[in-house]
Amino acid sequence: MxxxxxxxxxxxxxxxxxxxxxxxxxxxxxxxxxxxxxxxxxxxxxxxxxxxxxxxxxxxxxxxxxxxxxxxxxxxxxxxxxxxxxxxxxxxxxxxxxxxxxxxxxxxxxxxxxxxxxxxxxxxxxxxxxxxxxxxxxxxxxxxxxxxHDPHGCYHAGGVPNLDTMLAGGTAMAFQHRGVLALVRAMLRLQRRLGAVTTARPLRGAHRDALGEIPWLEEAMDRPDPDDAFWDGADLxxxxxxxxxxxxxxxxxxxxxxxxxxxxxxxxxxxxxxxxxxxxxxxxxxxxxxxxxxxxxxxxxxxxxxxxxxxxxxxxxxxxxxxxxxxxxxxxxxWPAEPPAATAWYAAPGGALTAYPPTDGQEPLASLRHDPGDPAPSVGGRLLSRTAGARDTRAAEAREDVLVFTGPPLQEAVEVIGPVTARMTVSTDTGHTDVFARLCDVAPDGRSVNVCDGIAPVRADPGRPAGVRVALGSTAHRFEPGHCIRWQVAAAAHPRYALNPGTGEPRLDATEFLPIRLTVHAASALLLPGAGAAGPATPSPGASAGPAVGGRGDG
Structure with a gap:
């Protein structure tokens, strides 16, 4: 070694x-x-x-x-x-x-x-x-x-089944103690069948063809409610x-x-x-x-x-x-070094990201159509699989079902140290969706690298704006001069998270999955701890926010 x-x-x-x-x-x-x-x-x-x-x-x-x-x-x-x-x-x-x-x-x-x-x-x-x-x-x-210390929080992060963790973690626990060869064979078998497993309808039991029956895993997948008696005593x-x-x-x-x-x-x-x-x-x-x-x-x-x-x-x-x-x-x-004062960066028309709040917070700003048959993919981030970590996300950002809001090139460095949150107003035509939010660092050459992200389920009256808070986790990251701060929004990150069927049915049992129209409204903001301290380059009040770097929005 x-x-x-x-x-x-x-x-x-x-x-x-x-x-x-x-x-x-x-x-x-x-x-x-x-x-x-x-x-x-x-x-x-x-x-x-x-x-x-x-x-x-x-x-x-x-x-x-x-x-x-x-x-x-x-x-x-x-x-x-x-x-x-x-x-x-x-x-x-x-x-x-x-x-x-x-x-x-x-x-x-x-x-x-x-x-x-x-x-x-x-x-x-x-x-x-x-x-x-x-x-x-x-x-x-x-x-x-x-x-x-909390198994439920590991498997159902943000209130959404963490499918990648369930499958990869279940494979490790079920096979690694049997030896390296058994684990490698199981991982390869899961990789070959991953598409079929993660898109199966219903999702319940779909992993058995690849992994066999793992009773404790199936129970953990089947109990999304942290107050379910199954989890009594699990959280330490x-x-x-x-x-x-x-x-x-x-x-x-x-x-x-x-x-x-x-x-x-x-x-x-x-x-x-x-x-x-x-x-x-x-x-x-x-x-x-x-x-x-x-x-x-x-x-x-x-x-x-x-x-x-x-x-x-x-x-x-x-x-x-x-x-x-x-x-x-x-x-x-x-940690953090001192209580962080969060700076709000607001989604703006044209895929821009600005430090100035909108005049009408309920105004529809941008929307996307999520197709459960071709969901937005998970790229990098907090995974167990080998694709985890910092990755170039430009290919995902080019999709029509991923919105991006991008700030102007920074004149001075901006440090984000502490917990990152997205405070959003959204609406959906079915009343049921997920909101996946991600902070990215965009280099002058256009490379967009993920920093942190999170997901949250939304249940609201169809077509009616509703507030949602997405915790993107904590980070320590410096956006260098010339770089841009980018905010990605999608209705899925698959197969990292189990898909929302859009109907309100339990995810493991749903057989009908509806396309979803997700709309982001103007009151939506990305809250970055300490991000204003270094003086991000923003237009003066009343001025145009300028074009987004690689930004897109069809609102």
Whole structure:
């Protein structure tokens, strides 16, 4: 691995390995567990890694080997019903009790010295929050990397089924613990059948031809209401308000769980917990790939500080973020650095984007026709698939079912640091639609790169304007002089999100899908935190906003 990531520290210890140890779960089921350890005498603290994805690649090198080399016992355990462990897997129900059972087993091991930390990404973060519901006294630190605390929010982001996450995440959980070959075959099978799966009518059960039956996934897809009894106890947010365990958080601006990581930071900070945040230019997958030197160094410094009383590697501030556009790292005292004052950029006639509000907020401004047989595609963004991240979106913007509103070239740089929101007034001819909104950075050569985005469902009287708020997530991005700020609007981002049938019927069961006419009205605004501070170039009141760069609107 050091041949690939030259930023990794040198090895301190040779590593030993005890594979396949049977550790009793809370119900007595054997949970297979691998133990990595430094081959030297002495006391070493312990890291607990609980995963439903198997104990081989990538966890064995990323955690078992790399951290054992640095002087830690590392215990990698397969969750109930996965990786050869006994019992049946459930998306969230077993983790609190099984985590406590793992700690009870550790207490009986002669090499365990009472210093414990947890570490891991994604669902491995969820198992950490589950243990933190009732943290054992030995737990001295946590490192939650791109981790979730709310499974419902992961699968039904913004109130819309996140189809890409459901399918890609379901594939990983169902097959990765069976080995790399099984996972690759399943991913290829899903990719070949993705079009048929995501356009099936009804959508319910369409994934079975590619993935087989996955009962927990089907239940999660079938329960869009967060108040459904199925989700009782799934959201571990209550633990965030009382956790006192020092916690290091890692996320990426294009990570599908970025909003959950930032919520974790806010709640822990408010509760007075010792917490740090590292936010890089990463997707859910790339943080432990291209970002590994930064992520590993951050984790190692945190663990040494809280398990070995060695704070020498800690950075000077709690927060470090990567600022896109500027392509630089920045240390901040908090996130956001201060309460951000949002600047409104208004959609204007001709596909323009201006800092001046319209005189008539109800006036129809631009409209699009969404065809469910040929929906606007998802391009980049917070996906699990390999197409995630920052992408050139010009091909999507050229479609008739995507509206773009573009500001003039900036005379000075504009920084957007914090949560981005679209506050919109829209109408639709069927009364049911989705609104997908996206912030883009347009370079002088016309390249339009996505920064952040979000989606929200709309239910209103047909033809009647209604207000909708679309949360586009948070970002740290610098729009350089000569660049333009662009706002995309569509009624779909497929297959990232399940299509709205336009009839009000449940998405999984709908067989009839109606074309939708979506109209954006003049009161619609993109709210950018701090975006006015650098003085965006805007016309004086009463002057023309000027032509949009690549803009379009048929209003």
């Amino acid at each position: 050091r041949n690939t990531w030259r930023g990794l520290p040198p090895r301190r210890h040779a590593v030993g390995w005890e594979p396949g140890l049977p550790v009793p779960a809370a119900d007595g089921s054997p949970l297979l567990t691998d133990h990595y350890f430094p081959r030297e005498r002495g006391d070493f603290p312990t890291l607990l890694v609980r995963t439903p994805y198997g104990r081989g690649l990538p966890w064995s090198p990323l955690y078992g080997l790399l951290f054992a080399e640095q002087g830690f016992h590392v215990v990698v355990q397969s969750c109930r019903g996965t990786g050869g462990s006994g019992g049946a897997f459930h998306l969230w129900r077993n983790e609190p009790a099984d985590g406590q059972a793992a700690v009870e087993w550790l207490r009986g091991q002669p090499w365990f010295d009472g210093r414990l930390a947890t570490i891991g990404p994604s669902y491995l973060g969820y198992t950490q929050w589950a243990l933190a519901l009732d943290p054992p006294p030995e737990l001295k630190a946590m490192v939650v990397q791109l981790g979730l 947010a209550p633990s965030l308000d009382r956790v006192a365990v020092p916690t290091a958080l890692v996320t990426g601006w294009h990570d599908l769980l970025a909003d959950q990581s930032l919520e974790q930071y806010r709640r822990l900070r408010r509760a007075g917990c010792d917490v740090s945040l590292l936010a890089g230019p990463w997707t859910h997958a790339s943080a432990l790939g291209q970002g590994l030197p930064d992520v590993f160094a951050d984790a190692l410094a945190w663990l040494r500080a809280h398990l070995r009383d060695d704070p020498s590697g800690l950075r000077p501030t709690p927060v470090r973020v990567h600022v896109g556009g500027a392509q630089e790292w920045r240390d901040l005292a908090d």
